[in-house]
Amino acid sequence: xxxxxxxxxxxxxxAALAIWEAAARSGQWSPLLFPSxxxxxxxxxxFFTKTEMLLEIQVSLERALGGFALAAAVGILLGIVMGRSRxxxxxLDPLFSGTYAVPKLALFPIFIFVFGIGxxxxxxxxxxxxxxxxxxxxxxxxxxxxxxxLWSAQNMGASRAAILRRVVIPATTPFIFAGFRVAVPVAMxxxxxxxxxxxxxxxxxxxxxAMSSLRTDRMLAIVIVIAALGYALDKAVVLARDRLIYxxxxxxxxx
Amino acid sequence: xxxxxxxxxxxxxxxxxxxxxxxxxxxxGFAAEEQVWLMSARPDLTPNQGKRYQLKQILFQANPERFQxxxxxxxxxxxxxxxxxxxxRAQGMDxxxxxxxxxxxxxxxxxxxxxxxxxxxxxxxxxxxxxTIGVVGIKTATDLWARAGLINAGLVxxxxxxxxxxxxxxxxxxxxxxKVSAGTFVEPFYSAEMxxxxxxxxxxxxxxxxxxxxLLDIFFGxxxxxxxxxxxRAFLADYVAVTKYYLANMEQAKSDLHKAGFVRTPLPVYLxxxxxxxxxxxxxxxxxxxxxxxxxxxKLQWLEKPVNVDGMVDQTYLPR
Numbered sequence: 001x002x003x004x005x006x007x008x009x010x011x012x013x014x015a016a017l018a019i020w021e022a023a024a025r026s027g028q029w030s031p032l033l034f035p036s037x038x039x040x041x042x043x044x045x046x047f048f049t050k051t052e053m054l055l056e057i058q059v060s061l062e063r064a065l066g067g068f069a070l071a072a073a074v075g076i077l078l079g080i081v082m083g084r085s086r087x088x089x090x091x092l093d094p095l096f097s098g099t100y101a102v103p104k105l106a107l108f109p110i111f112i113f114v115f116g117i118g119x120x121x122x123x124x125x126x127x128x129x130x131x132x133x134x135x136x137x138x139x140x141x142x143x144x145x146x147x148x149x150l151w152s153a154q155n156m157g158a159s160r161a162a163i164l165r166r167v168v169i170p171a172t173t174p175f176i177f178a179g180f181r182v183a184v185p186v187a188m189x190x191x192x193x194x195x196x197x198x199x200x201x202x203x204x205x206x207x208x209x210a211m212s213s214l215r216t217d218r219m220l221a222i223v224i225v226i227a228a229l230g231y232a233l234d235k236a237v238v239l240a241r242d243r244l245i246y247x248x249x250x251x252x253x254x255x
Numbered sequence: 256x257x258x259x260x261x262x263x264x265x266x267x268x269x270x271x272x273x274x275x276x277x278x279x280x281x282x283x284g285f286a287a288e289e290q291v292w293l294m295s296a297r298p299d300l301t302p303n304q305g306k307r308y309q310l311k312q313i314l315f316q317a318n319p320e321r322f323q324x325x326x327x328x329x330x331x332x333x334x335x336x337x338x339x340x341x342x343x344r345a346q347g348m349d350x351x352x353x354x355x356x357x358x359x360x361x362x363x364x365x366x367x368x369x370x371x372x373x374x375x376x377x378x379x380x381x382x383x384x385x386x387t388i389g390v391v392g393i394k395t396a397t398d399l400w401a402r403a404g405l406i407n408a409g410l411v412x413x414x415x416x417x418x419x420x421x422x423x424x425x426x427x428x429x430x431x432x433x434k435v436s437a438g439t440f441v442e443p444f445y446s447a448e449m450x451x452x453x454x455x456x457x458x459x460x461x462x463x464x465x466x467x468x469x470l471l472d473i474f475f476g477x478x479x480x481x482x483x484x485x486x487x488r489a490f491l492a493d494y495v496a497v498t499k500y501y502l503a504n505m506e507q508a509k510s511d512l513h514k515a516g517f518v519r520t521p522l523p524v525y526l527x528x529x530x531x532x533x534x535x536x537x538x539x540x541x542x543x544x545x546x547x548x549x550x551x552x553x554k555l556q557w558l559e560k561p562v563n564v565d566g567m568v569d570q571t572y573l574p575r
Contacts, residue, residue: 030326032346109425117387117419117434200417205393208420211319212394214346
């Protein structure tokens with residue numbers, strides 16, 4: 001990769017920050033609405049000096065990753081079974097296709113009544129939101145297994161369990177990780193929104209607390225923390241993918 | 256001839272623009288602001304409207320959004336809880352309270368009520384230890400009263416009792432099903448939930464802080480006040496007249512508001528609801544705002560520095 005290609009993303013980020021700062025200092029907008037970078041980063045520094053704020057990160061991460069882990073466990077299982085069984089696919093595909101576009105966040109009040117106002121309702125909603133991309137991607141992957149590989153395994157006398165373990169799951173794994181990459185940011189978004197709606201802790205609660213105090217600088221500092229967490233989680237998924245699926249590196253040819 | 260007509264048309268247009276009264280863009284809420292809404296529902300009660308000022312009311316669901324719109328220059332005025340204006344002034348927003356809308360007061364008036372399950376174990380505020388109170392929003396008046404009630408009972412908010420935000424319509428069922436130990440009830444939800452039964456009063460907003468105090472006020476931007484003092488005076492003259500009409504003809508006024516779509520509660524239920532205290536002259540209880548401000552600073556640590564409440568209220572625009 002050339003030097004220019006390496007620094008290009010940073011140039012864009014720097015340009016965006018410079019535009020923000022110029023706008024904030026222009027006097028066109030109230031600093032309460034459009035705070036300067038200096039104020040935002042001062043609040044960001046303050047955020048990391050407070051132990052209770054680090055606990056808020058922990059609370060939100062536990063909720064997001066808890067829901068995501070459950071969705072991953074159930075989603076992979078369902079996706080693979082759907083991909084390898086026509087009966088199950090015909091049974092469940094209409095359900096997932098038909099309800100994918102439903103905004104599950106609208107169901108949050110019902111979740112509160114069923115699971116309570118604490119962490120469980122938030123984890124349950126994260127689970128539901130993350131389940132769809134994981135199931136759909138895994139299902140696509142499990143259906144897409146190369147027939148030649150399946151025939152070869154059968155000809156070599158492999159059992160159904162062995163075919164699943166040695167052929168289907170490895171062939172589906174890239175799709176599973178594609179589903180994870182969609183689901184991880186969804187988990188963060190859902191957890192923050194649910195904490196904004198009904199919670200007494202977590203990063204979403206801190207966002208609404210800062211908003212209610214008319215502290216846009218503090219609110220944006222927390223938004224930066226949320227963005228950084230989302231970025232770190234996505235990178236962790238990519239890293240795990242590259243480690244686990246070492247045989248399938250992305251090799252895009254750009255024309 | 257053409258030239259004469261053009262010049263006449265030009266002067267007519269200039270004259271017409273010069274005669275257009277200033278537009279007041281007012282951000283309103285969805286509860287307890289009856290006399291404000293009535294100004295738009297019954298413009299015949301406001302003789303100055305259209306002549307000395309124009310009024311456009313814009314609905315907001317929450318205070319932060321209303322203030323953001325004000326900061327963005329999209330609003331000239333609005334209704335807001337006194338404590339929200341204290342917050343805004345603490346952050347340096349150039350706004351002033353010019354009139355009162357309603358107050359939290361004792362009987363015979365309605366006061367925001369915190370209720371628990373009728374057959375539940377909570378008999379006093381102290382029993383809320385380890386429980387949860389549902390309020391409408393963080394750092395709102397409902398949050399302040401909940402915390403005041405807990406503090407006065409010797410409990411530490413957030414540590415002993417969690418305070419969680421939730422929407423008014425779901426609080427009743429949340430209390431009944433035990434999802435929260437206590438919840439905040441305002442009209443018309445209070446009457447509707449009382450009719451359903453199964454809930455019992457624990458304390459009111461007035462009992463929580465210990466004194467009658469401002470609930471909602473009308474604020475104006477300072478720039479607008481300076482630029483359009485006559486329009487504000489005319490607006491407030493109409494506002495006071497409408498307040499007096501509302502207090503004297505509550506049933507008719509409520510029916511008019513319902514007909515105009517400002518209230519969605521079924522009319523028979525709405526007509527039966529008790530009302531907040533409203534000063535007929537729209538005078539602001541400044542002392543109560545000072546007490547609230549001191550409570551927010553000292554007990555809740557919601558403010559980083561004291562707010563000059565006297566400088567925040569300007570009642571000189573009200574009719575003498």
